[in-house]
Amino acid sequence: MKVAIVTGAAGGMGRAITDQLLTDGSQVVGVDIDGPALLTMAADRVGFTPEAVDLTDPEAIADLFDRVTARFGGVDALVNNAGTCFMSDFPDIPAEELTRQMEINFHSAFHCCQGAVKAMAGRDGVRKIVNISSNGAYNFDVFDPPHYRASKAAMDTLTKDLARRYARDKIAVNSIAPAMTETPLFNVLTEEVLARAISAMPHGVAMQPDQIAAWVRFLISAAGDVSSGNIIILNQGRDVR
Numbered sequence: 001m002k003v004a005i006v007t008g009a010a011g012g013m014g015r016a017i018t019d020q021l022l023t024d025g026s027q028v029v030g031v032d033i034d035g036p037a038l039l040t041m042a043a044d045r046v047g048f049t050p051e052a053v054d055l056t057d058p059e060a061i062a063d064l065f066d067r068v069t070a071r072f073g074g075v076d077a078l079v080n081n082a083g084t085c086f087m088s089d090f091p092d093i094p095a096e097e098l099t100r101q102m103e104i105n106f107h108s109a110f111h112c113c114q115g116a117v118k119a120m121a122g123r124d125g126v127r128k129i130v131n132i133s134s135n136g137a138y139n140f141d142v143f144d145p146p147h148y149r150a151s152k153a154a155m156d157t158l159t160k161d162l163a164r165r166y167a168r169d170k171i172a173v174n175s176i177a178p179a180m181t182e183t184p185l186f187n188v189l190t191e192e193v194l195a196r197a198i199s200a201m202p203h204g205v206a207m208q209p210d211q212i213a214a215w216v217r218f219l220i221s222a223a224g225d226v227s228s229g230n231i232i233i234l235n236q237g238r239d240v241r
């Protein structure tokens, strides 16, 4: 039995990732700051453990990994999916907003990776870390503000560092970097910005969370054992030059 931790499990993408990993028979520990939403999810999902944790708190993350290891004996997969996009624009980004952006998107993933590599020691097979980055770290024509881009670029550098560092320990680390995907995160955008961004998608529509989740599922499956250190961009071919 595989044990997977999915952060941001109560959000649009996290819920889809959770459901696909449950379908494959994994035990899924769903972590989110939204405790009530996790409890609703737990009511109709077998193999799902809700964990209400604020991922900006490193001690709470360490406690989370201790609990999961005590209960399940270790961890086989971690999906760092929790995140948000603050929309103040340069140069008028308050210092506090920059700090929050990095804490929610990058520090949370960093601390979860620290917990995960320890909890993965001694487990069978190739263990997996999948970081949900963003196409915004690479495409400078779309709306993303610089602190959001930087938080995801930092995450992708962490992906490559850990992939290299843990290759011989059989921990595979990859990033999935999606473009416009229809989730509650769309609410941070004005209607005008949203419409422009969707019209720039080559298929003329936003992507759906289950389309992104399928790639996460693939990386966590046996087929994903041979991929590590890759940043996989999902955007319908929007930025091909």
Ligand SMILES: NC(=O)c1ccc[n+]([C@@H]2O[C@H](COP(=O)([O-])OP(=O)(O)OC[C@H]3O[C@@H](n4cnc5c(N)ncnc54)[C@H](O)[C@@H]3O)[C@@H](O)[C@H]2O)c1
Pocket (backbone or CB within 6 Å): 007, 008, 009, 010, 011, 012, 013, 014, 031, 032, 033, 034, 053, 054, 055, 056, 081, 082, 083, 084, 085, 104, 132, 133, 134, 135, 136, 177, 178, 179, 180, 181, 182, 183, 184, 185, 186
């Ligand atoms: N939707 C898109 O178009 C898109 C594009 C590229 C990347 N992404 C990335 O995908 C990931 C998932 O986003 P989504 O689109 O599903 O958004 P979402 O808002 O639906 O989900 C994000 C989840 O993260 C949780 N979260 C936020 N702060 C937290 C904290 N401090 N502790 C614990 N949980 C916290 C939220 O409660 C929420 O459930 C994010 O990292 C986002 O940056 C999204």
